[in-house]
Amino acid sequence: MLFVNPRSGDGAASRTKIVERAREHGVEAVTLRPGDDLRTRVLEVVADGADALGVAGGDGSLAVVAAVAAAHGLPFVCIPCGTRNHFALDLGVDRQDVAGALDAFTQGVERLIDVGEVNGRVFLNNVSVGLYGEAVRQAGYRDSKVRTLAETARKALGPSGRMPALRLVDDTGREHARLALLLVSNNPYAPGLASRPTLASGQLGILVLDTPEERRHPPGRAWSAPHLEVQAPATVHAGIDGEAVELAAPLEFAVRPAALRVRISARHPGAPPVARIPSPGSRRADAQP
Missing domain, CATH: 3.40.50.10330 (Probable inorganic polyphosphate/atp-NAD kinase; domain 1)
Incomplete structure (x- = not known):
């Protein structure tokens, strides 16, 4: 069907x-x-x-x-x-x-x-809260994603802006209490690329970016884990696989291997382009020794 x-x-x-x-x-x-x-x-x-x-x-x-x-x-x-x-x-x-x-x-x-889950809801790609979660709710998002995201960032991070009060602890034990962006993906993305090498690692990809006033260096962190809990005082606006939704706190993320x-x-290839790129130092199987 x-x-x-x-x-x-x-x-x-x-x-x-x-x-x-x-x-x-x-x-x-x-x-x-x-x-x-x-x-x-x-x-x-x-x-x-x-x-x-x-x-x-x-x-x-x-x-x-x-x-x-x-x-x-x-x-x-x-x-x-x-x-x-x-x-x-x-x-x-x-x-x-x-x-x-x-x-x-x-x-x-x-x-x-x-597949990934947040509060029992399945996602295939990712869940984003913070700037993206606010932007995806705007009427102009479908027609002009970059412009809408930039405008949302300008308003939310400006002097009178307000970001949702999200709180989580990363894999090093450091608490993040003022987030500009949280992106949780079903399997991690390759560094610097908008693609995942595999959809079968049994891990979530997690990326956090702190707001400028946090003055942290580096201003964010990326890691992987099978689950994540995010605290928030109220309902959170989120984008799940590109769809605008509201999630009740706390946000409970998990991967279902x-x-x-x-x-x-x-x-068809059966693997993403990033997984088909030879690693440095690798050689073709038919290459001569």
């Missing part, structure tokens, strides 16, 4: 005729309409006996369906029809071969990956 969000990626699903192509693969497709509750629709098809679940849409829709697939032990297929297709990149799905991604239903290679069965087309 494939769920299709026709509004994702400026209509990518319609341009690639994904519904018609899915039916050619023997996959039943459900086109989501405005007002549909995606989780309810997915639970209905699972109750009717669906044996695999897929999504042609953005990362927010992917996370909803993946959560149900993980809960029921069903295989999950990612069809990259969103705007950025962040999860597809790190999963190793060829984002330029939307139609070919459908092969995963019938000729897919299956493996297990981790090998919780999701994913299927990837056999003709």
Whole structure:
């Protein structure tokens, strides 16, 4: 069963005729309409006996369906029809071969990956609070992400700005009580890159940036851990896989190792570009000694 969000990626699903192509693969497709509750629709098809679940849409829709697939032990297929297709990149799905991604239903290679959770809610990519959590709530965020984030930072970090009072302890035992940004990802990102080498490390990636008045050096820290607790005095605005949500304090983050069965087309890489970059000093297997 494939769920299709026709509004994702400026209509990518319609341009690639994904519904018609899915039916050619023997996959039943459900086109989501405005007002549909995606989780309810997915639970209905699972109750009717669906044996695999897929999504042609953005990362927010992917996370909803993946959560149900993980809960029921069903295989999950990612069809990259969103705007950025962040999860597809790190999963190793060829984002330029939307139609070919459908092969995963019938000729897919299956493996297990981790999922993240915050307060029991599944996420595939990351959860961000602080500046990003405030920016994603703004009306202009979808159309101009960088501009909206910059404007949010200017207001929040200015003389009259107020950041949410978040508090956590990092892996060195140092307390962070005034955060500009907290990013918790399902598996760590490669240093300096917006991509994760693996989705099966059994670890969360954690990045904190302190507000300027903290005057710390360095002003932030990155580490990995299987869980994290964040204290806050009230409800926290957050972005979860690009969707604006509110989370009740405390925020309890955890990784669920090998919780999701994913299927990837056999003709797709099956690993992100960063994982395919040779490490310094490595050589090809067929190189002469």
